[in-house]
Amino acid sequence: MSQDLIIGIAGAGGDGVVSAGESLITAAALEGYHGIMTKSFGSQIRGGEASCRVRLATEPVFNPNGPLDVAVALNWEDFRRFGSELPVESATIVIYDSNTGVAPDKLPLDGVTPRVVFSVPITEMAQQHAGTEMAKNVVVIGLLAGWFGIGRESMPAGIRKKFAKKGAAVVEGNARAFQAGLDFAAAHPLSQEHQLAAPHTGRKAKLLTDGNDMCAAAAIFAGCTFFSGYPITPSTEIMQFLDREIWKYGGTVLQAEDEIAGIGAVVGASFAGKKALTATSGPGMSLKTEMLGLASIAELPLVCVNVQRGGPSTGMPTKAEQADLFQAAFSAHGDCLRPILAPMSVGDMFGAIVDAFNLAEEFQTPVIVLSDQEISQRKETVEPIDTSAFRLVERKRPTEGDLAQYARFKLTESGISPISHPGMIGGNYLASGIEHNELGRPTASGAMHARMNEKRFRKFNPLQNRRDLFLVEGDPDAPVGLVSWGSVAGVAREALRLARAEGLQVKLLVPKLLYPVAEPVYRDFFASVRCGLFIEQSYQGQLYRLVRMFVDLPALVEPFARSGSNPFQPVEVLERLRKLAPPLHGNGDRHPAEKVAD
Amino acid sequence: MSQDLIIGIAGAGGDGVVSAGESLITAAALEGYHGIMTKSFGSQIRGGEASCRVRLATEPVFNPNGPLDVAVALNWEDFRRFGSELPVESATIVIYDSNTGVAPDKLPLDGVTPRVVFSVPITEMAQQHAGTEMAKNVVVIGLLAGWFGIGRESMPAGIRKKFAKKGAAVVEGNARAFQAGLDFAAAHPLSQEHQLAAPHTGRKAKLLTDGNDMCAAAAIFAGCTFFSGYPITPSTEIMQFLDREIWKYGGTVLQAEDEIAGIGAVVGASFAGKKALTATSGPGMSLKTEMLGLASIAELPLVCVNVQRGGPSTGMPTKAEQADLFQAAFSAHGDCLRPILAPMSVGDMFGAIVDAFNLAEEFQTPVIVLSDQEISQRKETVEPIDTSAFRLVERKRPTEGDLAQYARFKLTESGISPISHPGMIGGNYLASGIEHNELGRPTASGAMHARMNEKRFRKFNPLQNRRDLFLVEGDPDAPVGLVSWGSVAGVAREALRLARAEGLQVKLLVPKLLYPVAEPVYRDFFASVRCGLFIEQSYQGQLYRLVRMFVDLPALVEPFARSGSNPFQPVEVLERLRKLAPPLHGNGDRHPAEKVAD
């Protein structure tokens, strides 16, 4: 039986391709499978071509990429438009609508001849059983349920729920269409090996959501009661979720007139004592630059999520890239530092957001969370999260003693000064973007400026040792080290798994805290390393460069970086690793990387 | 006789302290001396305390800092307000107004007892000879002319010119006040050794101006015909100069409603085919972020000057700092690169601006020029510049052949694609911030994105070898290397001079091209270096970190960096060098730096 199945479906805008994918992954999540689903559209606003990829597996999976095990084409023109996004190999099982008029041995796939091909009268079946072509996607999920064994039980209930509002006739029509799919599959059996095995982690249902919704939910959990932002792809769903929910928790969403006003309102809410969030993507981040600097010098907590898309400028709004790291670290003028966190999956987003609010409150600072288009919009199964394991941090308030002679920007040993807010008796102070003394009063003293700068950097020292914000996997003494972050880290994790399965001595570091660069963590990681790769979806290899600023890397560690919208495949990382890493039980005398480097 | 004289003058807002300093340096420039003058004010908008420092010398000088040779106090309260900005030592000659009532041996100077002190009835003399206290500053320049021999001839003419509009009585009164100063000095002679020797570079008059005016004049020379920006200290004088001048050259100044609109108009003017400039300081730079990214992807030339002041946020608007380098390099989202230049003096500003326009045009890119508050506002003598030695570059226009099948973003070998502009027949194209193909049409292709990114970086390769944009001084094989930039480079140059005078083996690299990091230049420079310093006026030592991203520095090279508004002194750099550098003729066996580092 199969342990891992990647299904790609493509069709025209109205074909319900994405909804079919969602039905599939929902059923899988209910049954305890692990899965990731991504979707992709043409450039039309609406009505262009649509596709989705659904990966389902019996064990956790970290990335949606790789060649298709199953390809479903509702029509060939649209399927082909997705090109390398839906790679068909000879091992791929191809299912397509017979009404395309294409012969099974004449598929329009350049240079590939799939071994198993099903021409299915999908449109015809939909018409016949549901009385409408609209049910094509239901036929497809029937076929997939039949052949691969996912959701045979749960799907009918799902169909019933989904179409309930449209009346009994529609429900029954769709139920028949689903059954027709099942029947067709039964009548044209596929060898048992393709059936998905039972999930290894048990039949218990998983959570299912995408990165943006997870981000918003995590913010509510963390105690956020204020959001202000401005719509921008691919981050808007965060605001949309919060607008549906946050009011229930006494919170507010303000759609601002632009991104400056959005983060401005968040700065204000934080000054007023509340946990506050804004979210945007690259162009919006560029506009928030000035306010980030203000929040740094006024030492006000806030969280700012950047769902990265292809850049520069408007760039590629619907494609993932990891090229906003430099900006996150360095956009504001003057010397200032703000922590940057990056989740590597939808599940990881929860912790990243909670950590972000905690760091913001603890260090009285803006914190940037770098998500990306893939994480934000892919649906992923997530193991249920024990929220009681998460501690929530609140900013340090002044004691009565502090208030007796309140100095908002007191030069304390930790660099953290107790912070009051309007409404607190005796806590009155002047906040400002102007350099100030301990009382908050404007100063033109170079000496005071130096002390305040020093304080504003020193307070972050504890972050050097936050090893909980790093994932280390693999052989601790491996001479080959991988570093990766964000959604691409999922590819690296799978590549690591493949490499270790081949007996290669490799390890992987995934920083969730990207900045400040926690030097001891990298030093320890690289202690055993002779060569390695930073795997990043940016032209410049931004994390590689950022780490170099602070850490002397082994000479043979180099970036494996490329522009966004060109996803990495685990196997290509594996190939690079094969060249770099000695086998686990090799003699290791002559290190292959030494050849690679010349 | 003296070769170098640093004079500090302080008084109340209305005392004309700055105007006295200006008279002095003007006279000196006329007579061929080298000089630098800085001014400083209290935090009041107007009417607070004022001071200036004037350094005059027979040889070129590169920085205005150092202890005073001569201190002039019109009143002691205001003088003391400037604290370490006007450091008095026992060797300082102190001149003050007798009407302060302070005894020459009871000067309110903490722990310092100057050996030569003149109590002069300055107010009285002004009243007596000019009939008004307003002439106090004229008495002061008379005194200084008398004692130190600067401008004895030229000053009277200057006074006449300056007061001409106010009528003969005022002119005569001031002339008498000046003469009274001269007479007082003659009656209370100072030993000849204090007289300034003749300038070594001859009596030929020097240019005299500040960095902002030089910037504006250079822009006009470079062919700039469009400026748009928004007022902000300390950059506003650039716009003010251009508003007085650029119209004469068929140009336009548009005071925009904010910094975004300012650079927006400049992007537009460039699209329309013109050379265009904007100028601002930190907070304004933060707002220009998004437009810089647009100009990068649309490949439009423009020059953006950032006159750096203390940050972050509003920070210290009237103080110099070098902490906007990270921002200049990395503020825009996505992968993009724009060259950054930094002049190290007022004189250097001319070339920096011409280079900036040339690079912008050649590489079709925004170029950032990092000036700082000190360069922008200090007056400096400049050796007359032979403008015919400067080549002006124009953007590469499409040939008729190109226009026959015009592809605005053609993937050429150099990465530079001929650029048309509205009005050019057959050059019509769509410019955009969206990723595009060679024709300029929007694309969602990852492959095209990768090729365009690669082109937009590759085109800058020639900058790796622009050695003309670097200054290297000192012993080519020295084991000790200094790196410095901007106004602080002047301190480093003087420190180098001092160190070499002591026989230390040291050299200095001053990059005027800060970014992209020209790796070969640094590699060559550091080839002989075992230890060294990056001297920078920023808390983080931003150039040090930036260079580390690309170049493996010798382990003992470290930042000597501190927050702005805490000027470096050549002697303190010298002190650090004494610890690092072996004497020129030492045996060099045990390198002292190896000790310093543990």
Next chain:
Amino acid sequence: MTALEPIAVDKPQAGNFKSDLKPIWCAGCGDYGVVTAITRALAAIGRPAHEIAFISGIGCSSRIPGYTTAYGFNTVHGRALPIAQGIKLANPELLVLVASGDGDGFSIGGGHVAHVIRRNIDLTYIVMDNQIYGLTKGQLSPTSQRGRKTATSNFGSLEEPVNPLLYVMGYGASFVAQGTPADMPGLARIIEEGIRFPGFAFINIQSPCVTYGEEDQQLKAQKVRMRSLESIGHDPADRAGATERAREYGTRLYTGILYRNPNPPRTYGQGVIERQQSLQKLAAPRHEILNRFLPGH
């Protein structure tokens, strides 16, 4: 001859101003009609495409320059006006069109409108007002009605909408009009008149979003609701009357020219040119510019 340049003909036709780039708009989107009206107006004006610069921000509507053969610039969200002003001042010979959406023009870009109007820079500013954020898939727009439910106002908007017509009247605009692709000849005509007007011209177009828009904003409903200002006897020279009609934005759908200043005020560009001409003679040669820094100069 480039791919985007029309074939040279004696008298330009609307088709000469349409590029061969395929719009990404949804079928039925009002913006198709707008591009048609613009190309018709341009044909009537008769300036060749290479003398036209067509600038936009970001949005469905802002895609429009690419569908014409003019020099186009699809800039960033909300900043079309500042960029267009730079273009016009740098080269006053050009015909400069600016396109925007209700969000692009009155939310993120709203701060620039007053300033271009009080400068009176000779641009034609066309806003495709669909009361929704189209490109980002249906969020609240500044012209959405109070109470409207959208993806970001799930419980109804709490804000009064912007009134584009009233705002620009208050800013002192000299040419203000409104049109809709539901009345194509009328729309082409007001665009043409806006371009011909010597100064800043503002044209609000009720261009429906078929995908996220409300029923009563669609072409069909508009056809029923719209009233031409001409038909109600409105005199475009009457500023007070125009302001009154402008107040009815959101309630009544007037089409035509709301206000056209009968004595068009001086444009900024005229001031610039006069200034340049009067100061020209004072110019030292560029290479002598540094002489001014000689002490005593």
Next chain:
Amino acid sequence: MTALEPIAVDKPQAGNFKSDLKPIWCAGCGDYGVVTAITRALAAIGRPAHEIAFISGIGCSSRIPGYTTAYGFNTVHGRALPIAQGIKLANPELLVLVASGDGDGFSIGGGHVAHVIRRNIDLTYIVMDNQIYGLTKGQLSPTSQRGRKTATSNFGSLEEPVNPLLYVMGYGASFVAQGTPADMPGLARIIEEGIRFPGFAFINIQSPCVTYGEEDQQLKAQKVRMRSLESIGHDPADRAGATERAREYGTRLYTGILYRNPNPPRTYGQGVIERQQSLQKLAAPRHEILNRFLPGH
């Protein structure tokens, strides 16, 4: 008790709201009078200083929060309004004042004004309008008159000035007033009324810049020119009349309340609170929020 907190007294005096920070303003600057008027108004209102948040942008005028004992926030140039809105929505109990200059408020910050007004967030917005950029030493301001020569308009401004009063009327403001420190009791009174008004209140103050301002904008000249709206029989409930008076900005110097909506519309904050209350009962406990992601939930 902090350095900035006034000594507790039974009935607060204006002095309780003045901090001991020494102003950096030039001697004679109009802003001295403004801070006095504000502290008097605050004394009349009687809320303790710690319940007041006083937000400003950047400029001479924006230094003002530091000279009071309220919680102050001297933010960045042009962004006082967005920040103040966040504060008020995050804690509706606070009394939120906002101060700005003509440049801060109508040039760089001009894009935010329409939006706070159409949201009707309950702030009191005080603009110290001196028709010049004071802090940066004398550049053209959006309210400077056409033709005015300044450091950045050496040959005279080519633009019509902004009309703050007319703009905010057009945006639908419910409380609009103008004052000057030349009439201190009047100024304190309109500030007090602005604070008491339940909704957004806009107060334009003709606060002269003695250093870079024009002669006819100084207090002395103002004393001669100013006319109280009351004295001319203007009814603050008359919106049309108010709009007419607003048009005379720059020509006549009216003081007093130009417009006060007799039926103050709902504020944004009221809408927020109602919404929160009505939805509250639907809230799952925070720690169960993830349950919604269980398939079939």
